[in-house]
Amino acid sequence: METNTTSYKKHFKTDLSAGLVVFLIALPLCLGISLASGAPLFAGIISGIVGGIVVGFLSGSSINVSGPAASVALVIYTAVQTLGSYEAILVAVVLAGIFQIILGYIKAGTVAYFFPNAMIKGILASIGLVLILKQIPHALGINKVFEGVESFNQADGSNTFSTIVYTLQNIGWGSTIITLVSLAIIILWDRPQMKKMVFFQFFPSALAAVIAAIGLSALYNFYFPELVLGADNLVQLPSAANFGEFFGFFSFPDFSQIGNPQIITIALSITFIASLETLLSTEAGDKLDPYKRKTSTNRELKAQGIGNIVAGLIGGLPITAVIVRTSANVNSGGRTKTATITHGLIMLVCVALIPTILNLIPLAALSAVLFVVGYKLTSYPIYKSVFVQGKKQFLPFIITIVTVLFTDLITGIIVGGTVAVFFVLRDNYKNAYLYNKVSHEGEEKTIIKLAEEVTFLNKADIMLFLDHIPNNHTVVIDGSKSIFIHPDIYDIIDDFEQGAQYKNIKLELIGLTDRNKSKVFWVG
Structure with missing residues (x-):
């Protein structure tokens, strides 16, 4: 290593x-x-x-x-x-x-x-x-x-x-020319063919562009006053x-x-x-x-x-x-x-x-460097x-x-x-349980298997699902595989259990007896 x-x-x-x-x-x-x-x-x-x-x-x-x-x-x-x-x-x-x-x-x-x-x-x-x-x-x-x-x-x-x-x-052509030249130097300098040579590996393209920009700026002062x-x-x-x-x-x-x-x-x-x-x-x-x-x-x-x-x-x-x-x-x-x-x-x-000496550096040359950095981040x-x-x-x-x-x-x-958190919560909201409906000898049965972790974030989903259970139905809620079930979920199940008798719903709880409730709760 x-x-x-x-x-x-x-x-x-x-x-x-x-x-x-x-x-x-x-x-x-x-x-x-x-x-x-x-x-x-x-x-x-x-x-x-x-x-x-x-x-x-x-x-x-x-x-x-x-x-x-x-x-x-x-x-x-x-x-x-x-x-x-x-x-x-x-x-x-x-x-x-x-x-x-x-x-x-x-x-x-x-x-x-x-x-x-x-x-x-x-x-x-x-x-x-x-x-x-x-x-x-x-x-x-x-x-x-x-x-x-x-x-x-x-x-x-x-x-x-x-x-x-x-x-x-209101384009300033002096700066624009320096930007274009600096960009060309950086792009050509960093090409794979150039990087095979030791000099181009060590000497940074950005520094080459800055030196060239200082030279161009000096050239303006002597020969192109309109670009100064x-x-x-x-x-x-x-x-x-x-x-x-x-x-x-x-x-x-x-x-x-x-x-x-x-x-x-x-x-x-x-x-x-x-x-x-x-x-x-x-x-x-x-x-x-x-x-x-x-x-x-x-x-x-x-x-x-x-x-x-x-x-x-x-x-x-x-x-x-x-x-x-x-x-x-x-x-x-x-x-x-x-x-x-x-x-x-x-x-x-x-x-x-x-x-x-640093005050001779045109900002346009540094902009060219940042253009390249920005492109690599948002390509x-x-x-x-x-x-x-x-x-x-x-x-x-x-x-x-x-x-x-x-x-x-x-x-x-x-x-x-x-x-991003909204999508995480929404997925968590949907993944509290699995269910399937079976029919045996004319009896409709819905089997609900709770996930390993059932938190208060799952309250609404479980409550809505149970509220839509039709009358004269059999429901099995299986929490035997659950490691943690939030107390709020138990309250929802208890409320459903109390209301089931009025809808002629037969409810069977697996792994959710009083003794297991205490055990599962404290594991969390």
């Missing part, structure tokens, strides 16, 4: 390459989420670094990538407007981390194992669609929408589709003149606010949303993992909790595991923690030492594979996609999960 050490050595080169690609994708997302949150611009960068290094080291997942998430942006934005102090909100981030650690120790992470597969596949496919749709404006040179905002409706009254329509009417990109078409990273100024980007919590009830409310909101997205991302990441390794969700909550404590103490936004970055990691060849930690280390070094074969599984799988899948597309990720999780 392959040991962890062997695995790290085997995948070291591809993990470094994947870490670089994830960094390129995560950088503008971190900045965009900071803007959407109304927090200091550097707050998202801090969370990206902590999510990569601290959470990456402590997590039990080999492929999860953590950082600031758009799902928590609205909570922070509202809190900033309400409290007027980002330092006070950092106290809530620290408290949220403590709450997550507690959830990990009480094993609340096991709730992730109850996420229906159809919903998880729907979330992944919807994230792919959202990625593609949200990147269209950036790819075509319109950057009035913040990176990382995944919700359908925007604060300025626009939405995903109205922004695309506006973009198509504006500042909002480039990465915009805070730049410090020296280390002292760099450390001035960090903020620290105002613990004098710890007794403020609003802080507790904000902390609980962050805990719920961040934990839910982390659990979902972890479960989804395990499905993307080529080796199908299983992550301890309780350990993941503890790791995220520690990450949020660290982030809160130095000025970062709340951290969650993020599906987009995890997907990019897997698609780029990331197979161990090395990739996640590498992306955090590269971010730390680059924002401290070479922010000016046609994925829809086809779920469709052939039947409507019980396809309906939760497609409803989740539509809900995420027209609302946001958390709403999609709730609606998609509800639809």
Whole structure:
């Protein structure tokens, strides 16, 4: 069996390459989420670094990538407007981390194992669609929408589709050309024939596209002034003149606010949303993992909790595991923690030492990278594979996609999960018993055999069936194979037994005597 050490050595080169690609994708997302949150611009960068290094080291997942998430942006934005102090909100981030650690120790992470597969596949496919749709404006040179905002409706009254329509009417050809060139490089670079050569295996296509994009942008400045990109078409990273100024980007919590009830409310909101997205991302990441390794969700909550404590103490936004970055990691060849930690280390070094160079990167090149990631998440074969599984799988899948597309990720999780659970409950509702009708010497008899587990969810089905038993009939209720029968089911049988005499119904109970009732009940 392959040991962890062997695995790290085997995948070291591809993990470094994947870490670089994830960094390129995560950088503008971190900045965009900071803007959407109304927090200091550097707050998202801090969370990206902590999510990569601290959470990456402590997590039990080999492929999860953590950082600031758009799902928590609205909570922070509202809190900033309400409290007027980002330092006070950092106290809530620290408290949220403590709450997550507690959830990990009480094993609340096991709730992730109850996420229906159809919903998880729907979330992944919807994230792919959202990625593609949200990147269209950036790819075509319109950057009035913040990176990382995944919700359908925007604060300025626009939405995903109205922004695309506006973009198509105001195309920036400089960005569009860079997008097309970057896409061509990525697609050709990753073809199987190219991957047979060592250079193309190690050097990531995304980095090649970014370098080419920087070159094209420089070419515009010299020869094509009409195509020159504006500042909002480039990465915009805070730049410090020296280390002292760099450390001035960090903020620290105002613990004098710890007794403020609003802080507790904000902390609980962050805990719920961040934990839910982390659990979902972890479960989804395990499905993307080529080796199908299983992550301890309780350990993941503890790791995220520690990450949020660290982030809160130095000025970062709340951290969650993020599906987009995890997907990019897997698609780029990331197979161990090395990739996640590498992306955090590269971010730390680059924002401290070479922010000016990073600010030369056109957002259009990064959009091209995300187009490819999005396509892999929402390609046609994925829809086809779920469709052939039947409507019980396809309906939760497609409803989740539509809900995420027209609302946001958390709403999609709730609606998609509800639809999936409905089908589970409906199946449970129908599978409480088997019955058959026999006729012997002119006597009509219905034999009802109860299932091994008969819960209160089966009350309605059993009650309706018994209510439709005709007069002058013989009924046998056989519970001899049942391991657990809920007391409510016994009440229904008792009521039927009492009413049977008025309908001239002959009732025979098997395995449901008083003695057996007690035995079966207590087994449950």
